[in-house]
Amino acid sequence: MEREVKLYDTTLRDGAQREGLSLSVEDKLKILHRLDEFGIHYVECGYPASNPKDAELFRRLMEIELRNAVPVAFGATRKALIGADKDKGLEELLRAETPAVCLVGKTWDLHVKRALQTQLDENLFMISDSVEYMKKHGRLVFYDAEHFFDAYKSNPRYALETIRAAVEAGADWVCLCDTNGGTLPWEVAGIIVEVKDEIPVPLGIHAHNDSGCAVANSLLAVKEGVTLVHGTINGYGERCGNADLVAIIPALVLKMGIPAVTMESLASLTELSHYVSEIANVKPDNHQPYVGRNAFAHKGGLHISAVLKDPATYEHIRPELVGNRQRIEVSELSGKSTIILKGRELGRDLSKNPEKVQEILRLVKELEHRGYHFEAADGSFELLMRRVLGMHQVFFRLESFRVIMEKREDGKVETEATVKVHCRGKRIIETAEGNGPVNALDRALRQAIGRAYPELEEIELQDYKVLILNPEKATAAVTRVLIESGDGEKTWGTIGVSENIIEASWQALVDSIEYGLLHKKAKPDA
């Protein structure tokens, strides 16, 4: 099915509607550059009429050059009963000075009557006037038919009339929007089949995920002939989000034979997804299709032995194609083959060393019995293997630590931690305050060894999870702490288990730092 499909990203406009997401002008420019490098064809940058920050963004845009992406400014059709040249919104849209604009218009008779509170005919004039006005000013015009699928189900004749108004006024593209996200896959496909011959310009799809079908709906639309796909990186968007371009792009390229981006770009998809989530300050979804940390993780012993024989047995695509990688998780249920594979990652061929394999397995089993769980703690597991294989590197040695927490009579809570460590031949004692006991310990330890290891500054704790293992014992239960860390390039998980939550946190913290220093090739202590 080799044909051209264009990608239209709206992370900066519709994606930014996600609750709690707030992007500065700088953030938006960073994302725009990254999308441009990646090979997105059109980037909707904002809604200048409704958002003053976006107007500022468009001013900045005039000073930069993009390699691939065409920036698009978004706006609505003119207000009722005025001339297009009198409309403030359209004026702002022109002032953005982008080569392309996207105009959204009402398609659903319900909306014209309830939301706009105007006549059905006037809405048609609003559409044609606005499109014509933008064309007169030399813009490439995308026309977004808001609520198209709901509109078509309710009043197909009027829905098509609105689109004809846009096309006759010169719209270059018409994008069919499932604004409320409630349309089911066969409805999307069926309606596109019905309408595509009626519309003489190329069609796009804009899907929302309220039914959990946004990706499928977008792909089905392409299957039925649509040649423009709207979406956002990681599916960010209001309510349940927009269609996730990160899931759509690999399906187009790898499964449908549509070269929407180059194979080289595709191989940076995981990076792109994580880059945007970092800027947006949203924790990446470990289970996200294609790019999630666990998207190619294998757990059950049977799965692992099969996957080692042939990855196609349990992987729908090769993870490297999207810049991800296979993860073999270690758990009670997995066995020798997992350990041998992990050894290979460390550069050791353990197939010739069955005693070591046995020793590691025994250790894992014993630790898992005590509540450890190495699936999400690849960092701690690697350190464990290194210890058994004599590949362990020592960066510092803890003598002792002490945490004092006080809730004073005035209600104020104070926490301080003191660590005593040996590092580079010195005994170092440092005390730090923190928001809580673990934060105070983290700070004290970094104070103590930070001079010896400047690499520490790049190592960040990104996630901290606490699980109570036998909660029926309530506050005396065993606590499992998982920490996820990163250095901007990779992420790793570490674990600690103890009856004492602070001791468990300390274990995970120390593993996190040791693993980080090891992979930053810091010079060990001894």
Added chain:
Amino acid sequence: MEREVKLYDTTLRDGAQREGLSLSVEDKLKILHRLDEFGIHYVECGYPASNPKDAELFRRLMEIELRNAVPVAFGATRKALIGADKDKGLEELLRAETPAVCLVGKTWDLHVKRALQTQLDENLFMISDSVEYMKKHGRLVFYDAEHFFDAYKSNPRYALETIRAAVEAGADWVCLCDTNGGTLPWEVAGIIVEVKDEIPVPLGIHAHNDSGCAVANSLLAVKEGVTLVHGTINGYGERCGNADLVAIIPALVLKMGIPAVTMESLASLTELSHYVSEIANVKPDNHQPYVGRNAFAHKGGLHISAVLKDPATYEHIRPELVGNRQRIEVSELSGKSTIILKGRELGRDLSKNPEKVQEILRLVKELEHRGYHFEAADGSFELLMRRVLGMHQVFFRLESFRVIMEKREDGKVETEATVKVHCRGKRIIETAEGNGPVNALDRALRQAIGRAYPELEEIELQDYKVLILNPEKATAAVTRVLIESGDGEKTWGTIGVSENIIEASWQALVDSIEYGLLHKKAKPDA
């Protein structure tokens, strides 16, 4: 399209494969009971042959009664070249003594050769022998055709032969599995159309989400005639998860006219989703279709004014139908009736006291903004209402507490807590050791006020849960602690929120004890 579709939940088996998810036998029983109440038809409880904890679960299952759900035990077809009656796995499966079993078998020639390393014919015997053996022992047999879609694309003749082997041996249902989750919607639909007339027993669908299409694939399968849908609550599962029943069920009932559950059950869908996420200790996805906190949240001013005129303008279904609610980020009008109802439980008619209702609502809103969450903390909520209504009883007053935790050079960890409280006119100072800081505080407090309140002996902390609210801030994040307590008659939940995990635990602990003493009618202090 009114017809019967059965729901088959595999949260306890396939869902438990999710990385980091670990369910105790108690947890699984709790979820099973909830699924049963909700109206799920079949619940796959586990894989007795591969997991000793599951074997224990099946023993416990024999002692309980379910109202709607049929429990299913999961297993694989027999090993190659032995009799079914000699197969350990099938033996364990029978020992589970469930009315129904699910047998998974190889469908894809690649797998038979690479993973099983046996002959194609032997695999057919393995399937028919195993199914026949289970039928001979009176079981309802679900046959899971692993990798069906990949298998059918690669070798349709052999794929169908494997299914025929199962059907001819007596399988009651055949479930088509997209095990690797890579199949696209039109492939699922097209293949089902091709094979459905070839298979004389009812068909099921088991979809994984590796392409982001699991929900759509499941719904399309139903559209094409499948009458059994596999899935998990919240889409939990390995890699990118299984098909999310929480998105599938409302689409079946509300959009496809298939009464898979009653409208009453449907209205508890949000609660079910949150209940399971709480037990699994997975933070709910605020953007989850239908049940997410933001699934019906409106932000843009235009959207809000339209939605207030007519919800259908920007909502694909009415949120109450799935037990969710519209969120408008301006004023909180809802909730009043809940407060009035709660007041009635405390013997107060608040309908005549709107200022108090307002004050409580304002307080709740403020606290929820800071991370409190009263759904699971009825105890803390009642105490909050009592405070506002002047019905608060004081049993003791904290002056201060101090926790000291030390990890000594020999690796030993010691924790002690000192509390200073005022009770019955005395100032009491007590110190206690504990397994961890919270346990030590609990003990010290009980030592201090136990003489004044012998009722305390009957109050037990039964469950203790910790959730990190903004994990991207890692160890400096805000911590929410939930404690469940009981006195043998009733149980109550209390909550604490703080940047400091120990302070959060203390809040929940104090609420737990105050609530307990109040309801044991202990004589207050002042």
